[in-house]
Amino acid sequence: EPSIDAYLAAHAKESAQSQAARITVTWDNADLREVVAGFAAFSGRTIIVSKDVKGQVSAEIKNQPWDLAFNAVLESQGLAANVLDGGIIQVIDKRDLARADSTVPVETRLVRVNYAKAGALVPSVASILTKRGAVVADSTSNALVITEISSRINRVEEFVKGLDIRTPQVSIQAKIIFVDRTDVEELGVKYDLGSQTQFFNKLVQRPDPRTAKAVDTNGDGVPDAFVPQSNFSPTDIIVDLGGNSLSAIGNAEQEVVNPALNLIFSTAIGNFDLTTFLQALQRVELADVQAEPTITTLDNRAAEILVGDRVPIRVIDVSTAGAVAGAVPRATVRFEQTGINLKVTPHVTANRQVLMEVHAERSNVKPASVDIGFTFQTQQADNQILVNDGETAVIGGLTVTEVTVTKSGIPFLVDLPILGKLFGFSSEQEQRRDLLILITPHIIDDLVTPSTGK
Numbered sequence: 135e136p137s138i139d140a141y142l143a144a145h146a147k148e149s150a151q152s153q154a155a156r157i158t159v160t161w162d163n164a165d166l167r168e169v170v171a172g173f174a175a176f177s178g179r180t181i182i183v184s185k186d187v188k189g190q191v192s193a194e195i196k197n198q199p200w201d202l203a204f205n206a207v208l209e210s211q212g213l214a215a216n217v218l219d220g221g222i223i224q225v226i227d228k229r230d231l232a233r234a235d236s237t238v239p240v241e242t243r244l245v246r247v248n249y250a251k252a253g254a255l256v257p258s259v260a261s262i263l264t265k266r267g268a269v270v271a272d273s274t275s276n277a278l279v280i281t282e283i284s285s286r287i288n289r290v291e292e293f294v295k296g297l298d299i300r301t302p303q304v305s306i307q308a309k310i311i312f313v314d315r316t317d318v319e320e321l322g323v324k325y326d327l328g329s330q331t332q333f334f335n336k337l338v339q340r341p342d343p344r345t346a347k348a349v350d351t352n353g354d355g356v357p358d359a360f361v362p363q364s365n366f367s368p369t370d371i372i373v374d375l376g377g378n379s380l381s382a383i384g385n386a387e388q389e390v391v392n393p394a395l396n397l398i399f400s401t402a403i404g405n406f407d408l409t410t411f412l413q414a415l416q417r418v419e420l421a422d423v424q425a426e427p428t429i430t431t432l433d434n435r436a437a438e439i440l441v442g443d444r445v446p447i448r449v450i451d452v453s454t455a456g457a458v459a460g461a462v463p464r465a466t467v468r469f470e471q472t473g474i475n476l477k478v479t480p481h482v483t484a485n486r487q488v489l490m491e492v493h494a495e496r497s498n499v500k501p502a503s504v505d506i507g508f509t510f511q512t513q514q515a516d517n518q519i520l521v522n523d524g525e526t527a528v529i530g531g532l533t534v535t536e537v538t539v540t541k542s543g544i545p546f547l548v549d550l551p552i553l554g555k556l557f558g559f560s561s562e563q564e565q566r567r568d569l570l571i572l573i574t575p576h577i578i579d580d581l582v583t584p585s586t587g588k
Contacts, residue, residue: 136209138195138209139193145206149198149199149202152201154200154201155177155200156197156199156200157173157197157198157199157203158196159194159203160194160195161191161194162192163190163191163192164190164191165188165189165190165191166189166190167183167188169191169207173203173204173207177201179222179223180221180222181224181225182222182224183224184226184227186227187213187226187227189211191207191210212227212228213228214226214227214228214231218285219285240266240281241281241283241287242279242280242281243279244272244280245277245278245294246275246276247277248298248300249299249300250297250299252271252277253273255271255278255298258297259278259280259297262293263282263286264283267281267283268280268282269281278294280294301434302432302433303431303432303433303577304430304431304433304488304575304577305429305575305576306430306431306439306573306575307426307574307575307576308425308427308428308439308478308571309425309426310441310569311568311571311572312474312496312568312570313566313570314419315419315566315567315568316564316565317418317564318418318562319561320414320559320560320561341365345362345364346363347360347363349361425441427439427441430578431480433480433482434479434480434481435479436477436479437479437480438475439475439478440471440473441473441474442472442475445499445508446467446468447469447470447508448465448467449465449466449467449468451464451466470499472498472510473496473498474495475494475497476493476494476495476571477492478492478573479491482577486522486523487520487521487522488520488575490518490519491516491518492516492527493516494516494529494569494571495512495513495515496514496569497511499511511534513567517529523576524574524576526573526574527572527573527574530569530570533566533567533568533569535564536565537562538564539560540560540561543557543558543559544557
C-alpha cells in the first residue's frame with residue numbers, strides 16, 4: 135500500500151485546488167480508530183468503522199485538505215471510504231468493498247450538461263467511478279452516459295451537476311491613453327562677407343529689377359524712369375553666401391528649418407558688408423490618443439482588444455526565382471498589425487475578486503533610415519493583477535524617451551564657453567512616448583432565472 139507521504143505527493147494538484155478545510159496533525163504510533171475519530175471531530179461528519187478494522191498510524195501532515203489527508207491514511211492501511219446514503223462515511227477494507235460492489239446491480243443514466251462541454255467532464259467523472267462504472271460523452275446532445283452501481287449513481291450525478299455550473303461573465307472596460315510629446319530647440323548663428331550690393335529679402339521684400347519698365351513719373355507724357363513691376367518672392371534669400379568677396383565664414387549651409395525668429399545684423403567693413411544671421415526655433419508637439427473599448431468574456435477565456443492599423447509591407451521573395459535562368463524574384467504584400475493590443479484573461483475567485491492575466495503591447499512602424507524596408511517599434515508588458523469587482527487597475531511604465539543633440543560650427547570657436555554659441559548651430563530634440571492603460575473588470579451577475587418550461 136502507498137505511504138501517506140507518497141499519496142499526498144501524487145495528489146498535490148488536487149490539494150492545491152481543494153476548498154476543503156485544511157488540517158495539520160502529527161501521529162506517533164496512534165490507534166487507527168482514534169485517528170478516524172479525530173477526522174470525524176474535525177470535519178463534523180459521521181464516520182463509522184467496520185469491526186475488523188484496526189492498525190497503528192505514524193505520520194505528520196501539514197496544511198492538507200482534511201478529506202485528502204483522510205483518504206491518504208486509509209490508503210496506507212489498505213482501507214477505503216464508502217459514502218452511504220445520508221452522507222455517512224463507512225471505513226471498510228478495500229477487498230470487502232470490492233466484493234460488496236460486485237453483488238450490487240448497475241444502472242445507466244443519461245445526464246445532460248448545460249454549460250460545460252460533456253467531453254471535457256469525462257476524465258473528472260471517470261476518476262470517481264468504481265471498477266464496474268463507465269462514462270461516455272455524447273457530443274450531439276451534450277450529455278454524459280453514466281453506468282455505475284445503484285448505490286453510487288446518485289452521488290455521481292450530483293458530482294456532475296457540481297461541475298456543470300454557469301461560467302461567470304466578466305465585462306472588461308479599458309481606457310488606453312497614448313501621449314507623444316516632442317520638444318525641439320534650435321539656435322543658429324551664421325555669417326557672410328560680401329559686397330554692399332547684396333541684401334536680404336526674407337523680412338523686407340525688395341523689388342525685382344528684372345521686371346522694371348519705363349514709366350512717366352512727372353506726367354509730361356515722356357517716360358523718364360524704370361520702375362520694377364513686382365517684388366522678389368518672400369522665400370528668396372537674395373544673399374550670395376560665399377559671394378564675390380569671401381566664402382561664408384561660419385555655418386553657411388546650416389539653417390534652422392522654418393525658424394520662429396529671424397534677426398539680421400549688418401556691419402560695413404570698407405567696401406564690404408559683414409552680415410550676421412541669427413535664427414531660433416522652439417517647438418512643442420503634443421499628440422494625445424485615447425481609446426475606451428469595452429468587451430465581455432467568459433471566466434478563464436481570453437479577451438483581446440486591438441486599436442490600430444494593418445500596414446501593408448512589400449516583401450521580395452527571392453526563392454521564387456530558383457535556379458531557372460531569366461527568372462526574377464516575386465514581390466508580395468504582407469500585412470502587419472500595428473497599434474495598441476490589449477489581451478486580458480480574467481478569473482473570478484470564490485470571494486468575487488478578479489485575477490487578470492494582462493498582455494499590453496503598443497507598436498508602430500516607420501521607414502528605415504536605409505533602403506531595407508520598415509522599422510517596427512514595440513513596447514509591451516505582461517503581468518498578473520488581482521482586483522476587486524469594479525476596481526480599476528493601472529498599467530504604466532511603458533515610457534520611451536529619445537534625446538537627439540546636434541552641434542556644429544566653426545572649429546575651436548564653437549567650443550568657447552558662452553561665446554561659442556555665436557559661432558555655431560545647436561539643435562536638441564526630445565521625444566517622449568507614454569502609454570497608460572486602465573482596466574476595470576465587472577462581474578456580470580445573472581439577474582434572470584431561466585424558464586422552467588411551465
